[in-house]
Amino acid sequence: MKFKLVAVAVAALVPVVGMLGYGEYAIRQERGAEVRAQAAQAARQASSEVDRIVEGLRSLLLAVTSMPSVRHLDAPTCDEALNSLAGNVPNIRTIFVLRPDGSPVCGSMEIPAGTTFADRKYFHQAIETKAFVVGTYTKSKLSGEAVLPLAMPLVEDGAVVAVVVSGIRLDWLQNRITERGVAPGNAVTLADGEGTIVARVPLPERFVGTVIPDGFLKLIHAEQPGVVEVRSQDGTERVLGYRPIALPSSPLYVSAGFSTGEAFAPINRSTIINALGIAWGALVALVLSFYVGNRVILAPISRIGDVMRHWKAGNTEARTGMKHSDELHAVGAALDDLLDQLDARRSEAERSEEERMLLVRELAHRVKNGFALVQAISRQTFARSEPERYRSFSERLTALAGTYDLILAREGSASSIKDVVQAALKAHASDAGRISFDGPDVVLPADVALPLSLVLHELATNAIKYGSLGVDNGTVCITWAADGGRVDLRWVEAGGPPVTAPTSKGFGSVLIERAFPSTFNPRSTVDFRPDGLHFDISFGCAEP
Template sequence: MRLKLVAVAVAALAPVVTMLAYNEIALRHQRNEEVRASAAQAARQASSEVERIVEGSHALLVSVSAMPSVRHLDVSACNEALKSVADNIPNVSTLFVIGLDGRPVCGSTAFPDGVTFSDRDYFQQILKTRDFTVGTYTQSRLSDKHVLPLAMPLMEGGIFKAIIVSGIRMDWLQNRITERGIASGDTVTIADGKGTIVARVPDAEQFVGTAIPEAYQPLIHAEQPDVIEVASQDGTERILGYRPIALPSSPLYVSAGFSKREAFAPINRATLTNTLAIIGGALFSFLAAIFIGNRFILVPISRIADVMEKWRNGQTTARTGMTGSDELAVVGATFDRLLDELDEQRHQNEEAEEERILLVRELAHRVKNGFTLVQAIARQTFSRSDPERYNSFAERLAALAGTYDLILSREGSASSIRDIVSAALRAHVASEAERIRLDGPEVVLPADTALPLSLVIHELATNATKYGSLGSEDGTVAIAWKHEGGRVFLLWTETGGSPVSAPTKRGFGSVLIERAFPAKAQARSHSDFRPEGLVFEVIFSAGEPAAKGEVETSDRHMVHSSKT
């Protein structure tokens, strides 16, 4: 008996443990996604900060290039102007102009004898691109400080005259990144195109000027930003969001890393607490199972289980009949109330289903009455004065009514293309079934597309009977369709009839065929009046409309496939 009670306790604890384990996995997954999102956001923010700094320096170079003394390379005035500008901008190390041979022309500070800049990577790059260039981590030959060179061409009337060079001070950039502040264990790293770290928080003195590890060098010029898990140089496991230089607006590589240990510390503490709680609860449950006894546990549980088994076997009137303040009695009473509610809901669902079926039938009846009334009004209005137009109108109305009948008979808002076409051709199929061929997959269309398609098919069949292949004894019509990428391609082909020629004027039927579909269907049609018979093509959306570029590409592919 004790072993059975222990087994009951274990069974009771199993769902709790499973739920806690599931919650643990879900919480860790959710936290991982949150940290990944935060890493990507931090990388974007740091990258935006760098972009603003570089854009500001670019704007400074543009302003300098507009100075008359710089534009005309007036050395004395240029020296004075550049010194004045550099003295008032704290993040700029120096400002100077160099010739196309790499030798200095003028600048904000004196140049050492024989200094040249032709070997600098930014100099070589700007000669090739003649565009604004961000260099790599460099020790300035003018100030002996580490800088990030920025250069742009000095153009005069389309002529490349010289190069204006500036440099962002690395100590100033490091201070800007440090001022942003980060949580314990997190990092922000900025590197140049060669993978040299130009700023890092924390431990800037240890990493600035060193290269990013070889394993992570591909991230610098990756095609897209991303978030990955890495083991950092300091040995910390981090979730790293990075922004590569390959992005059009990213002049430098930027990454933001979040320590996994710090990020998951609250969950780890909660996991330990929950584990201890489960162990304590298990011990208490075992003791309770041993000492409480059969009467207060096994009998009530057996009673509830018996009712559940009866319900499973279809005895929906079975109840536990348990009352009282005992916990299991409360469970039994609650279970009875739940069964009562489920039984009531089942009855309500049955009544709702009967009412829905009645309303659908009523709707079908009213729609049919509406079409009959419209037809009667039309007959009284112009059947005698213009029989031909009345007959054409009546046929179109009958095709529309047939499609509505098809939709309502299925108690839904959609019908298949095969059923729509068959309903629209019902008058022709009845006598000419062997001369009309249908070929295509099962494609279900919504009502707002099914009705226009029905009218178009009816109009084509009417024209084929009057002027085309169905007007002769040997003529045939083939209707084929296919469905790709959310678009339907339908092909109407007439053969074996009298010779066909293009109409000299557009009648109502032609306008109806062109404008029947709603705008969201993005329909496109084409009529080819070949001598052997009309070939009509129409392409339209079977559901939600695709983007314009996707529709054009899909239509070209479907038309090409149909021709091949």
């Protein structure tokens, strides 16, 4: 019972826990959507800033290609102009002009003799495409520092006559990304078309110049921007918004990652507080359920249970003594009233039982007297003139009387089928080994027990006259089974003389066929086999 009280307390907490759980789920779903939107927005902002930087330098290089000294490849004048220009642009270190063979023409700083840029991939792309090119992570041949190279071809009459080259300083780009500010746990990454990281916050010293892992390379050339949940290289779980290079005018891959731990930290703290509150409430509820349950519920129930156990043990004077103060005490008071009535009824039943037993004994005496009177009349009527018919009638009457004795001895209206079989065959079973029977213990109503005893008696009589019981080694096997409210009984004779079907029906055959009331839906078959009679009968075994 205590466990049931605990179950009641738990059941009372289930709706609260369910509502809190649903609220927690809804808040987390809402926060997840918010974080994804913020990651996508942060990636767009970072990408837009990079696009503005690159577009500004593109315009600068385009302007350089329009300078007369550059167009005429006037080295002295070009050196002076580019030197003056580079000093005023903080995000680049050098600007120089190259011939189509990769040799320098002029620049913002002195270029060592013999230096060539013919091996640079971005240089060849600018000549082949005749368009502005943003290269990949490169170590500058002039300064030795990491740069993101830019190339603008100078085209005249459809031919490239020179290429203006510069490069974004990656230290300046890194400072620019850092100055934007990144919340703890978040990250911003810029990478070139080959997946090399050119700027990153945080931990730039660890990642700048390294290649993005293979699992993320597919994002660089994705067809559309998107948001994914990943574990970053630094081991942090993040919601990552990314902008691929495949977008128009997007020279760099940009990603902005929001730490799920930081994003969900307030919700996690709230969850812990709520869980502790629920646990504390559950503990208090369980303690109160034990205390209140013991005093208000278990004690009265235990008292009622004790009275019932004493009553069962024979102490009919046991009572709860409860009054109608509450529901359980009302049950106890009702139990006392019930026990009083049962005690009175028990006394009345004992008196009625004594009267019934007297009537049963009187009925048994009168039935036996009736059978004795009928037998005496039959003996006086035709015992001398028709002794064979008298003997047959007397045996049938004896079988019927035996079954009545069985029913009256059980003091009821029903008898076991096994007892009916034994009583019906008692006069024919002098040799116990010759008659065998087997089947479940089925109780038959009187309307079935009486005709069954007559049928068995007739079968046994015929077996003595014409069948297996008329010879020394003949046997009879009786089996039955019960299924679906019906009994299927089989009589099988063996070891007797050869059997032939009778040419006419005698009284016994008619009795066998018509003994059972039609209300029990009897069905019987007789098979006169040469090796012995096979008789099957099926009938209902319940009151119709």
